[in-house]
Amino acid sequence: MTSGAISKESETLKYGIIGYGGMGAIRHNAMRAIGQNVAHKIYEIRPVPEFRDLLVDDYRKIIDDPEIEAVIICTPNFLNKKLTIEALKAGKHVFCEKPPAFNGTEMEEIIEVEDQANRVLMYGFNHRHHGGSIKIRETIESGEYGRVLWLRGRYGKSVDENYFGNWRANKELAGGGILLDQGIHMLDLFLQIGGDFDEMHAFVSNLYWKLPGIEDNVFAIFRNSTSGTCASLHSTMTQWRHLFSFEVFLERGYMVLNGLKTPSGTYGAEALSIAKNRSNAPAATWEDEEVHRYDVDQSWEREMANFVAAVNGTVTPRSRDSFEALRVMRMIDRIYDNERHQSGQLFTKLNGEMSL
Structure with missing residues (x-):
């Protein structure tokens, strides 16, 4: 961030x-x-x-x-x-x-x-540089709401048959499907806020578009066993509407970022709702929330400004960016490996049943 x-x-x-x-x-x-x-x-x-x-x-x-x-x-x-x-x-x-x-x-x-x-x-x-994401990080670092308990991210879009003519539909060119396309951004936000997640389980599917090696859905859950923080991811291109939702729940409140300001405008308005305080059970009310709206996307400018400043030596990055990229790629490896392992177990199970 x-x-x-x-x-x-x-x-x-x-x-x-x-x-x-x-x-x-x-x-x-x-x-x-x-x-x-x-x-x-x-x-x-x-x-x-x-x-x-x-x-x-x-x-x-x-x-x-x-x-x-x-x-x-x-x-x-x-x-x-x-x-x-x-x-x-x-x-x-x-x-x-x-x-x-x-x-x-x-x-x-x-x-x-x-x-x-x-x-x-x-x-x-x-996505680290969107106004809502920056506010989330700053609020967490203030300590006002205590430690992070859990995260939930949903990031999806709709594609049509024209997708088949795009290089993203080719495993050799794209490397994977919706996870590498969009889900990677949500995983990066998870890591920025929740630290490293050493426990994971995931389901990867291509039930609709059926493109070899190009998943259209990923469901994954993670846990940081040191802090206990958990995270849930759904990355999809069979949602039939563009949606971005990033939720952070803490000991004394919550933050919900819905929508994402993009050049296409297809993800709706970017608005961050924050619970000012912890209400009496059973739940907080809408009146307890403060809402921050971001009408201009300055993420691209912020990101390139960081790059130029790093080159010129006028700013020292919070952490080495290539190491952050490696953390994300290791999470993605584990998701794909988990699916291959599960598929192998299913194949073994079905073969055993057929031989009975």
Whole structure:
């Protein structure tokens, strides 16, 4: 998590962007909004008329350019690890979209290169930087409501048959389904607030779209055995309506964040309800709540400002971002491994019953 303030670095950064689809444009706009110049070079396989003079025909012309200090990577998932490693080895600072890799082992390989390169490496977990998420973290850190008891996160969207033509529908390109697409953000929020969860059970399914290796639903529960904090996740693309809901319940109150301010507006208004005090049983009333509404999404600007400040050495991150990414990927590994283990047990059980 980060402070709600957005700092504009006076020192501009020479950066290149690899991948100028929707996310590349969002990152570029955010950089310009915080006072950075336009990108030095852009690589994109499709035309980008407004920046045609910046386009290069090979991404290596960005990575190998000695004038470029940082590379922003906004490509399909399967390219993230490869391009990050190449850019770090070329001496560039790197900002890369999530997921950082396909699994924890790949993330460890990236960290080895990062250690040798001694450059800033950050990943696109912008949900940490939404106004509601920042307020949740600040409220918890104030201690006013006591310790966190449990968390619940629901994050889902609706897709149609057009999804089949998207690279996200291909396991080789995407690495997984809705968990790597959206659920990863909720897991990151869990870790930011609940610490490490060493106990877990999960169900992964693709009952509707039936795409090989592309799950459309994940149900998972976690527990931090040290603190006792529990968390529940539902990540889905068969919800038929876009929904974001993040709930934090503490000893002396609760916080419920519903909606998410996004460019598409499909997740509804972002509103955080906080119980001011603990009412008499059986429950708090609506009148006990204070509601914070966030009408402008500044998460992209905050995130890019953090990256530029880290590169310029004007801010020290709370924790090393690649380690945070590794924690998330290890959780994802455990979810997928748990499902494979359960499926193997079911296959063994059914085979045994058929042989009777």
